[in-house]
Amino acid sequence: MRKSLFSLSLLTSLTLVSCSTILNHLPGVYSIDIQQGNIIEQSMIDQLRPGMNKRQVQFIMGSPMMDDIYHKNRWDYLHSNHPSGEDKEQKQASLFFENDQLVGIQGDFKPGAIPAIKPTNETTVDVPPRDLDKTLWEKITGLFSFLDSNTATKGGKPEVKPDQSILDKLPF
Numbered sequence: 001m002r003k004s005l006f007s008l009s010l011l012t013s014l015t016l017v018s019c020s021t022i023l024n025h026l027p028g029v030y031s032i033d034i035q036q037g038n039i040i041e042q043s044m045i046d047q048l049r050p051g052m053n054k055r056q057v058q059f060i061m062g063s064p065m066m067d068d069i070y071h072k073n074r075w076d077y078l079h080s081n082h083p084s085g086e087d088k089e090q091k092q093a094s095l096f097f098e099n100d101q102l103v104g105i106q107g108d109f110k111p112g113a114i115p116a117i118k119p120t121n122e123t124t125v126d127v128p129p130r131d132l133d134k135t136l137w138e139k140i141t142g143l144f145s146f147l148d149s150n151t152a153t154k155g156g157k158p159e160v161k162p163d164q165s166i167l168d169k170l171p172f
Contacts, residue, residue: 037065037078040091045105046112048095052102057095064095073097077107 038061047060057075058064064075075095082088093107105111134142 033084034080034082036080038062040077040079040093040109042109042112045093045109048102048105048111050102050104054097054100054102057102061093061095 040061044060048057061075061077065078066076068074068076073096075097077093077095079091080088081090091108093105093109095102096104096106
């Protein structure tokens with residue numbers, strides 16, 4: 001009896017200890033993907049060229065994951081991804097500088113021979129020249145034709161010219 005109780009307790013403890021392993025492989029159980037570090041892609045490495053300064057490299061790659069105070073001329077980028085139910089993936093890249101210029105790359109990526117050119121989504125739009133000879137009031141009145149032939153503009157303000165037929169009918 002004592003032997004069977006020991007076996008049962010051992011089996012129960014092993015099952016409880018390995019719950020995470022068992023739960024990760026059960027269908028319908030959701031576990032999140034865990035990503036850590038800088039995302040490193042081959043297209044980013046392909047954009048790097050020898051002689052780039054640290055600001056240009058930082059624009060492409062982002063800030064380094066580790067900035068060693070003892071090795072200021074070495075930037076390390078690490079990316080770790082642990083998808084649910086799969087093995088952990090880890091990528092690493094180390095960039096070396098001399099006189100603030102990129103001189104070497106070491107790690108899981110190889111730089112491409114052909115420079116990577118990012119396609120741009122920018123378009124060129126031709127804007128017609130602005131008509132700055134008229135004031136705002138002149139433009140508005142020109143659009144709606146509020147001014148008749150007896151009205152002229154002087155200094156941006158309408159100036160009404162008197163009609164001769166009305167002046168002839170006045171008694172004085």
